[in-house]
Amino acid sequence: xxxxxxxxxxxxxxxxxxxxxxxxxxxxxxxxxxxxxxxxxxxxxxxxxxxxxxxxxxxxxxxxxxxxxxxxxxxxxxxxxxxxxxxxxxxxxxxxxxxxxxxxxxxxxxxxxxxxxxxxxxxxxxxxxxxxxxxxxxxxxxxxxxxxxxxxxxxxxxxxxxxxxxxxxxxxxxxxxxxxxxxxxxxxxxxxxxxxxxxxxxxxxxxxxxxxxxxxxxxxxxxxxxxxxxxxxxxxxxxxxxxxxxxxxxxxxxxxxxxxxxxxxxxxxxxxxxxxxxxxxxxxxxxxxxxxxxxxxxxxxxxxxxxxxxxxxxxxxxxxxxxxxxxxxxxxxxxxxxxxxxxxxxxxxxxxxxxxxxxxxxxxxxxxxxxxxxxxxxxxxxxxxxxxxxxxxxxxxxxxxxxxxxxxxxxxxxxxxxxxxxxxxxxxxxxx
Numbered sequence: 001x002x003x004x005x006x007x008x009x010x011x012x013x014x015x016x017x018x019x020x021x022x023x024x025x026x027x028x029x030x031x032x033x034x035x036x037x038x039x040x041x042x043x044x045x046x047x048x049x050x051x052x053x054x055x056x057x058x059x060x061x062x063x064x065x066x067x068x069x070x071x072x073x074x075x076x077x078x079x080x081x082x083x084x085x086x087x088x089x090x091x092x093x094x095x096x097x098x099x100x101x102x103x104x105x106x107x108x109x110x111x112x113x114x115x116x117x118x119x120x121x122x123x124x125x126x127x128x129x130x131x132x133x134x135x136x137x138x139x140x141x142x143x144x145x146x147x148x149x150x151x152x153x154x155x156x157x158x159x160x161x162x163x164x165x166x167x168x169x170x171x172x173x174x175x176x177x178x179x180x181x182x183x184x185x186x187x188x189x190x191x192x193x194x195x196x197x198x199x200x201x202x203x204x205x206x207x208x209x210x211x212x213x214x215x216x217x218x219x220x221x222x223x224x225x226x227x228x229x230x231x232x233x234x235x236x237x238x239x240x241x242x243x244x245x246x247x248x249x250x251x252x253x254x255x256x257x258x259x260x261x262x263x264x265x266x267x268x269x270x271x272x273x274x275x276x277x278x279x280x281x282x283x284x285x286x287x288x289x290x291x292x293x294x295x296x297x298x299x300x301x302x303x304x305x306x307x308x309x310x311x312x313x314x315x316x317x318x319x320x321x322x323x324x325x326x327x328x329x330x331x332x333x334x335x336x337x338x339x340x341x342x343x344x345x346x347x348x349x350x351x352x353x354x355x356x357x358x359x360x361x362x363x364x365x366x367x368x369x370x371x372x373x374x375x376x377x378x379x380x381x382x383x384x385x386x387x388x389x390x391x392x393x394x395x396x397x398x399x400x401x402x403x404x405x406x407x408x409x410x411x412x413x414x415x416x417x418x419x420x421x422x423x424x425x426x427x428x429x430x431x432x
Contacts, residue, residue, distance in 0.1 A: 001122050005176040009120075010133055012076065013113040014140045015169035016106060021144015023083050023162030027095065029153050036092065045218075047096055051103015052331035056324040058104070059111040060182050063320060068179035072112050073170035075105045080166035087159035107327050112179075115320045118311030119180045124257060127308050131253020134304045138246035142239070182317045187324040195325040201265070201364065201373035202306045203329055208360040209303040210330040211337025215353055216241050216296075218338050223353050227283050237292055244296030252301040256308055262374060265305045269364045271298035276358035280351045299357070302364075309374060 031041050063071050082102045086095060114133070121129040151157045196203040216238060224234035256264050275295040282288045306326070314322045337356075344352030367373055 001125075002120055002176075002178045005178050006117060006120050006129065008172040008176050009113055009116050010136065012072070012169040012172045013109065013117075013133070014136055015165045015172075016076070016079070016109055017137045017140035018144050018147075019079070019083065019162035019165040020106070021141040022148050022158045022165075023086070023144075025145055025148055026153060026156070026158045027086065027099070030090065031092070034092075040092070044092075044096060044099060046335065047099035048103035048106075049331045049334045051100045051105075052107045052327055052334070054100075055104040055107025056111060056327035056331070057187050059108045059324045059327070060187055060317060060320050062108065063112060063182040064317075068112050068116060068182065068320075069173050069176055072109055072116075073173055075109045076166050076170045078105045079109070080163045083159055083162045083166060087156040087163075107331075111320065111323045111327050114307060114326075115180050115323045116178070118307065118323075119315065119319060120178050121311070123312065126311055127253040127256030127261070128250065129253070130308045130311060131249040131256070131304050134253075134300065134307070135246050135249040138242065138249070138300070142242050142246065180316045180319050182320050187321055187328070189328070191321070192325050192328050195322065196329075199310075199373075199375035200370070201368050202309055202375070203325070204360075204364050204367055205265070205269075205302040205306050206326050206329040207333035207336075208357075208364060209299050209306075210333025211341075211360070212299045212357060214334045214337045215341050215357070219341055219353050223350075224283075226350060237288075240289060240292040241296035244293030245300035246296075248293070248297035249300055249304050252297070252304060253308070256305060261305055261309055261312075262368075265302065265309070265374075266365065266368050268298045268301035268305065269361050269368065272302065273358055273361035273365065276354045276361060279354040313375065 027044060028041055031044060065071075066074065079102060082098050082105065085098050089095075089098075117133055118126075118130065147161070148158045151161070220238050220241065221231070221234040224237050225231060229237070252264065252268070271294060275291055275298060278291055279288070279295065282291055310322050310326070311319070341353050341356045344356060349355065
């Protein structure tokens with residue numbers, strides 16, 4: 001395994017997390033200081049989610065044209081220009097465009113970065129190394145606002161620190177290898193529908209976690225304040241949820257390398273259901289503090305395990321496209337989650353936030369019990385199609401020939417039958 005490349009890609013993506021964490025809160029603070037209302041600030045906050053959908057559609061095509069490593073470097077530098085422009089051009093209309101551009105650019109970075117990491121890691125360490133990525137990225141986002149609190153919000157230092165991080169991160173990727181190869185094609189919503197049909201449990205979990213993250217950052221503070229907590233305590237509660245998400249991903253990843261990942265997936269969904277239902281009951285109890293930790297860890301575990309399961313099934317362009325679908329689902333979850341929970345809180349129940357998460361977790365548990373909920377590992381590593389009797393059998397994997405002492409060896413695996421009930425015929429051809 002290319003350990004140097006793994007940590008270089010990890011550091012580059014983490015630089016993005018810290019840059020966004022230290023610069024993006026300034027946007028809302030500036031808008032509030034200029035006298036803009038909640039609706040205008042909400043529109044600004046929604047622009048990156050729109051950019052996520054656009055960036056996910058373009059990632060594979062642009063990576064095929066420029067190369068994965070080169071495109072990541074270009075996007076990081078483009079992000080630096082966009083963040084710098086936020087400081088230099090303090091106008092609402094321009095900021096809308098810049099926030100949209102940041103959404104597109106950084107989505108491409110995350111799609112390619114997560115694909116690169118998943119391509120690099122070896123199977124026996126996949127859970128731990130993917131979880132390490134998730135934990136450190138979450139901590140970098142948490143560290144951003146803390147750093148901003150130290151340097152202050154009156155000046156534009158947060159923007160310029162973000163620029164420096166985004167300018168420096170691409171240099172970590174110079175000379176790195178092992179990036180996934182891609183094909184020149186867009187990722188459409190029709191493709192997303194096919195991905196959701198093929199791996200419905202993972203698609204549901206990704207959208208649910210995206211909604212969870214958006215709700216934690218937007219509505220959870222209000223939920224806590226409505227239950228009588230001060231704004232300071234409410235923000236501490238949000239931090240406990242985020243820390244639980246960040247710190248417990250590595251233990252979850254370590255367990256995922258030792259026991260069934262699908263069992264871990266079901267366990268996280270069950271814990272999320274239980275903790276969501278317990279929040280209204282324990283909100284006024286001291287037990288709410290450890291419960292917030294479980295709440296964050298179980299939701300974050302679903303996303304980490306989703307990335308692990310995707311990584312064990314896909315390679316190269318298929319892996320990039322799968323991560324692009326993850327980004328699309330993320331954008332959809334971030335858009336719909338706060339809308340549904342906000343409307344429910346206003347017109348249905350003040351407990352709409354935890355009840356919505358409980359409903360999502362229950363739906364996921366029901367979905368997991370379906371046959372084929374996690375897709376088909378035999379059909380996931382799709383490389384070639386095999387034609388026989390005029391029919392196309394897509395579940396064929398043909399690894400490249402391996403030359404050894406003048407002997408060509410080729411393993412040909414052909415999968416027959418129904419996707420959920422298949423037989424494998426494996427032939428070994430050896431010749432001089």
